[in-house]
Amino acid sequence: MAQKKYEHIQQEAYEANMQLPKLGLVLFTFGNVSAADRALGVFAIKPSGVPYEELTPEKMVIVDFESNIVEGNLRPSSDTKTHAVLYKHWENINGVAHTHSVYATSWAQAQKSIPIFGTTHADHNTVDIPCAPPMSDEMIQGNYEYQTGFQILNWFKENNLSYEEVEMILVSNHAPFTWGKTAAKAVYNSAVLENVAKMAHFTLSINADAARLKDALIKKHYERKHGTGSYYGQQ
Amino acid sequence: MAQKKYEHIQQEAYEANMQLPKLGLVLFTFGNVSAADRALGVFAIKPSGVPYEELTPEKMVIVDFESNIVEGNLRPSSDTKTHAVLYKHWENINGVAHTHSVYATSWAQAQKSIPIFGTTHADHNTVDIPCAPPMSDEMIQGNYEYQTGFQILNWFKENNLSYEEVEMILVSNHAPFTWGKTAAKAVYNSAVLENVAKMAHFTLSINADAARLKDALIKKHYERKHGTGSYYGQQ
Amino acid sequence: MAQKKYEHIQQEAYEANMQLPKLGLVLFTFGNVSAADRALGVFAIKPSGVPYEELTPEKMVIVDFESNIVEGNLRPSSDTKTHAVLYKHWENINGVAHTHSVYATSWAQAQKSIPIFGTTHADHNTVDIPCAPPMSDEMIQGNYEYQTGFQILNWFKENNLSYEEVEMILVSNHAPFTWGKTAAKAVYNSAVLENVAKMAHFTLSINADAARLKDALIKKHYERKHGTGSYYGQQ
């Protein structure tokens, strides 16, 4: 019998997943979102390959941070282990999203970080959006989705990036992953990333020598949204 | 009087055809889908030039694998003979789709196979999406649509491609054809192809030297969806 | 008092104009369509600058082939004289459409004819879609819209093009004009042109050396839709 104690994250994960087609970020089932409850040590994630129009909150699968299925009759997303690794090692995130959105995925396929060209980007973070390099054959042939999580963690560590400041990454030849304090925030980040990826592509098409944003402007825009004296939004 | 025995494939073909405008794959009537019944030795196909909003299941024309009209008052799609040739020679397909979707058609017009740049592609097949060369003048001036079928068959044979693994092709200067176990799967493949074609185009715009996916990753992604130990989807 | 005798072309022009926003061919009021009645020697055309959502059949202005307003309280489209010139000199057209659709207009701004790269194009005509050169300062400073009509007529004459076979043109630095046997056909041609313009742009992005369609295929596709032995559509 389904346990009531997971209903809130199932509902949260359901609503976040349903935003993906609404925001134009997925074709068919090429995406998944999860929502975690740190106290319970689990997350709710989309079942694998189920069309969005057939999703219900009850169908969300409950998984712990070691990738064990805790509750649910359906098989969880094939990317579940990547979600689990991120939750386990990054203690302040409660939502993870993965899409194959067109422009972000194209940058990942091009194996290029997305240069910070404007304030739309700087409103969200202060660095080029990182693109983790292709995984080694050993990582791929082994526990692939689990290793994908480590590829992300390692790239952040090697490049001194903070997962609390930069809530998105491209995995080379694959596609983007995003995260945040909530599942809704993770999805929001997926949409922002797609928008930034699209504009960076057009920017380079218009001017192949386009310059990165100057430091003063990067700092200003990020701080007006996220600094201690932030004045964007309502509080 | 219309025979009840074809109703199921007429319904299947009707529903599959109606997906084309919904998925943004066609302008006006520039596309057609068919659904076959192997036991009956026939397929149901869209009538030629009839707008999607006027389609009904009853209007689907019943044709055999030699391209003879078996039932129906309307003229079948002008591409009917291509469908018939594919059904006749490829015994395990029951659906064929043809569109002039924008990005896939642009690759066909560019006479380029679509390089395998990412896992979205590798989730569906392990090779560059083949582009059959332009047909000879003799083939064009002869029984054109019939020969288009052979152009596809021959290209698969010459390149040792399996139609059960690679369910899509571009015909140079023309447009894509896709197929599958069902008409719905053929349409699904048309949408995937368009998506992959779009991202491959952007990938090369971002990085003209973008590298093909490494073999280990191609194998991994394809097998997690299609291998014996597949773990994508619900069984 | 409004005369009943123009109601049929007002209705036809109204319906054709309303297709422009539906087909994504116009922003705001940047387009207009007219429908002619040869026996009455007049055409009905969109009033200038009126938003599509406020259009009604009665608001269509009746104009003769010398550009005189015959009936209507509103000012006709600013492009009216171009329509009138085309009707006057090309006796077998009864509809004219003008849009600033994005891709076709971009080709016009680039001052390039659209190369015939595929069968989508060849299904409609057998030549590169012509781009008339920029008009002389004298033509522009004079009776501009009237001269735009002659710019089109002259380009067809100089290049031995038949307006019955090629139902579309780009006017350099301006935008496309299309026409046909009916206003609905003119609008259909605008949508086809936009589609062809889009794919030709992507084709060249993918392969800067893309080859024009071979003659045998041009001929075949055009004839299967338009030749004496045509077999596309329902008769």
Place this chain on the structure above:
Amino acid sequence: MAQKKYEHIQQEAYEANMQLPKLGLVLFTFGNVSAADRALGVFAIKPSGVPYEELTPEKMVIVDFESNIVEGNLRPSSDTKTHAVLYKHWENINGVAHTHSVYATSWAQAQKSIPIFGTTHADHNTVDIPCAPPMSDEMIQGNYEYQTGFQILNWFKENNLSYEEVEMILVSNHAPFTWGKTAAKAVYNSAVLENVAKMAHFTLSINADAARLKDALIKKHYERKHGTGSYYGQQ
């Protein structure tokens, strides 16, 4: 208690803001529009970070031309000071709009003015759409949004541009601002700018050497809409 005397500009600002998502000009809350009443010396502007679906006329914040909040419980748009500066110095505008629309923003990121390539552009103004250079570090670190207003004013002054003829600008590395006699006109200009930006990008992709519009045509198109003998639209 809310004062009735601001209701008309709150309503105007509300309606204009709601056009932004409808016209596809904004993602999430990345845009804002204001409507001024010159007699009252104030303008109504979107509250910061509030989703469009939660907006109501009452939520519009009333601000004076020195950026002081006159009425409203919500924090006004973070770009409020830029609006205030423009209203204060340009006496004949009553509406200002700011978006991060994709193509216009890409030109701003590329730090390029948009060349006048066609009549769609010339119908609205007679010059390249100006791109103000990046602001100095001093301006950014100081009163940033206030200085953004001066960056715009100064660029117009230095280049002898008239804000009544050219109702739009790109701010380098940031995004476009537009204005007009009404808030609705400012939004209209944002949509026109996005459309022109898109076509200019495609024009250069098709022909890297595309020529600017010839002077005679620039003059003609602008005057038929805006000159003393204008004949576009109804009056």
